[in-house]
Amino acid sequence: MKDVLDKLDTRRANARLGGGMRRIEAQHARGKLTARERIELLLDKGSFEEFDMFVEHRSTEFGADKTKIPGDGVVTGWGTVNGRTVFVFAKDFTVFGGSLSETHAQKINKIQDMAVKARAPIIGLYDAGGARIQEGVAALAGYSYVFRRNVLASGVIPQISVIMGPCAGGDVYSPALTDFIFMVKDTSYMFVTGPDVVKTVTNEVVTAEELGGASVHATRSSIADGAYDNDVETLLQMRRLIDFLPSNNTDGVPEWPSFDDIERIEPSLDTLVPENPNKPYDIKELILKVIDEGDFFEISETFARNIVTGFGRIAGRTVGFVANQPMVLAGVLDGDASRKAARFVRFCDAFNIPIVTFVDVPGFLPGTAQEYGGLIKHGAKLLFAYSQCTVPLVTVITRKAYGGAFDVMASKEIGADINYAWPTAQIAVMGAKGAVEIIFRADIGDADKIAARTREYESRFLSPFIAAERGYIDDVIMPHSTRKRLARALGMLRDKHVEIPAKKHDNLPL
Numbered sequence: 001m002k003d004v005l006d007k008l009d010t011r012r013a014n015a016r017l018g019g020g021m022r023r024i025e026a027q028h029a030r031g032k033l034t035a036r037e038r039i040e041l042l043l044d045k046g047s048f049e050e051f052d053m054f055v056e057h058r059s060t061e062f063g064a065d066k067t068k069i070p071g072d073g074v075v076t077g078w079g080t081v082n083g084r085t086v087f088v089f090a091k092d093f094t095v096f097g098g099s100l101s102e103t104h105a106q107k108i109n110k111i112q113d114m115a116v117k118a119r120a121p122i123i124g125l126y127d128a129g130g131a132r133i134q135e136g137v138a139a140l141a142g143y144s145y146v147f148r149r150n151v152l153a154s155g156v157i158p159q160i161s162v163i164m165g166p167c168a169g170g171d172v173y174s175p176a177l178t179d180f181i182f183m184v185k186d187t188s189y190m191f192v193t194g195p196d197v198v199k200t201v202t203n204e205v206v207t208a209e210e211l212g213g214a215s216v217h218a219t220r221s222s223i224a225d226g227a228y229d230n231d232v233e234t235l236l237q238m239r240r241l242i243d244f245l246p247s248n249n250t251d252g253v254p255e256w257p258s259f260d261d262i263e264r265i266e267p268s269l270d271t272l273v274p275e276n277p278n279k280p281y282d283i284k285e286l287i288l289k290v291i292d293e294g295d296f297f298e299i300s301e302t303f304a305r306n307i308v309t310g311f312g313r314i315a316g317r318t319v320g321f322v323a324n325q326p327m328v329l330a331g332v333l334d335g336d337a338s339r340k341a342a343r344f345v346r347f348c349d350a351f352n353i354p355i356v357t358f359v360d361v362p363g364f365l366p367g368t369a370q371e372y373g374g375l376i377k378h379g380a381k382l383l384f385a386y387s388q389c390t391v392p393l394v395t396v397i398t399r400k401a402y403g404g405a406f407d408v409m410a411s412k413e414i415g416a417d418i419n420y421a422w423p424t425a426q427i428a429v430m431g432a433k434g435a436v437e438i439i440f441r442a443d444i445g446d447a448d449k450i451a452a453r454t455r456e457y458e459s460r461f462l463s464p465f466i467a468a469e470r471g472y473i474d475d476v477i478m479p480h481s482t483r484k485r486l487a488r489a490l491g492m493l494r495d496k497h498v499e500i501p502a503k504k505h506d507n508l509p510l
């Protein structure tokens with residue numbers, strides 16, 4: 001009996017070594033942890049249950065049968081994050097560069113299927129060289145099995161991809177099908193074709209970082225939803241994120257104990273909006289002051305910074321926040337901001353996370369660059385996303401809500417449940433200058449008349465009261481009471497239920 005137990009111990013120890021000490025040291029020398037070290041940090045201590053540790057590939061091409069490493073380049077299993085089940089797979093770069101073989105794909109498929117059955121999130125940690133070259137079409141088919149499962153799981157369980165090393169070829173498309181992608185700065189990159197191929201095909205000389213580093217994907221391409229300094233920081237942030245997310249699309253948001261009084265008054269909010277309507281202020285200050293303990297997990301922080309998206313909690317329950325940011329481009333809606341917010345709104349709606357929208361928007365960004373770039377379709381994405389929401393929607397207009405952007409930013413008319421405005425709100429088709437120059441064009445040469453018309457327009461239209469008089473907003477609230485009012489509204493809407501007409505699926509303006 002002892003022999004059998006020893007044999008198991010030896011086989012396990014051998015499997016845990018992956019590609020061997022030399023490659024583990026090389027991994028460490030590059031500032032990266034190994035697949036197993038990453039899983040240890042991601043999950044609660046001692047909670048990891050590994051599957052398929054002894055799986056080996058079956059390839060015989062190019063001498064592949066002479067090198068078989070147990071686990072075959074991916075560590076898979078499940079564990080807990082603060083007591084809640086999550087499934088995980090981590091590419092092991094020390095084994096064939098983490099490349100995907102037929103059996104490697106089957107290991108991931110098994111985890112994907114179990115995660116859907118158990119209705120728990122799945123997290124993929126990537127550090128890999130794409131399709132296992134020696135396996136040819138078997139590897140390509142393996143990717144397709146992974147992709148299809150990604151799509152079937154979309155909207156059922158949260159899927160998170162964390163890029164922690166190279167990520168090329170097939171390894172970029174599975175992440176792209178998941179809900180969130182996060183990257184590690186300086187040590188990770190993702191691209192469909194690497195710098196060498198780029199040089200051959202287009203003659204363009206570019207480094208891996210310039211082509212697909214975190215600096216590109218978290219700020220320019222919007223492929224990544226965030227980037228962190230190193231492996232440890234990234235994995236700790238993933239634990240934080242999991243705490244905000246529902247396990248699936250039916251369980252509802254997790255509820256954590258909170259010591260932050262929901263009746264808390266925040267007097268400083270009464271002076272957040274400057275007297276001068278053209279002066280910016282930081283909308284994140286409002287978010288941080290209304291949520292529990294100021295704990296905010298921002299999504300896509302460095303992309304389209306004119307809109308802020310992220311998760312916070314009110315009364316211990318997760319809320320998705322969407323807020324125009326007056327500090328960047330005056331909070332205008334452009335194509336990027338519309339896409340960013342639309343994707344976030346759709347995630348929240350899919351997983352029953354209520355959405356609070358803070359509005360201070362001067363409109364859509366004019367100009368050829370925007371129009372040629374498809375602003376109409378991108379703006380429509382956000383309009384579509386909010387209009388199809390069945391989750392509780394609470395909107396607070398803090399200052400400007402001009403033109404089409406008023407409609408788009410979770411107006412009552414497209415489906416929001418509760419719409420509040422601060423006394424500083426200005427709800428109008430456009431700002432005073434533009435409006436007066438159009439409706440009083442004949443007076444343009446007369447400065448006094450124009451000034452008088454402007455004052456008249458401002459006092460009548462640039463306030464929340466016309467909208468309040470007509471019921472387009474439900475109440476004008478004191479800024480200091482915003483947290484309390486939000487908490488009450490969200491509490492009242494907790495069991496909101498609306499039906500949408502039966503259909504196969506919608507046709508989002510892509």
Ligand code: HXC
Binds near residue numbers: 095130134170
């Ligand atoms: C088999 C691979 C491999 C692969 C790396 N290795 N990629 N083995 N198939 N795709 C092995 C190497 O032979 C090496 O083995 C070890 O992994 C580490 O690789 P290195 O090249 O030494 O490491 P590094 O210099 O850090 O470069 C990492 C890398 C590079 C950038 C990922 O290996 C690389 O470019 N690999 C190929 C990437 C690629 O083009 N993949 C196919 C994409 S096509 P030893 O034994 O020396 O440790 C694809 C199609 C799917 O994925 C499409 C679906 C839509």
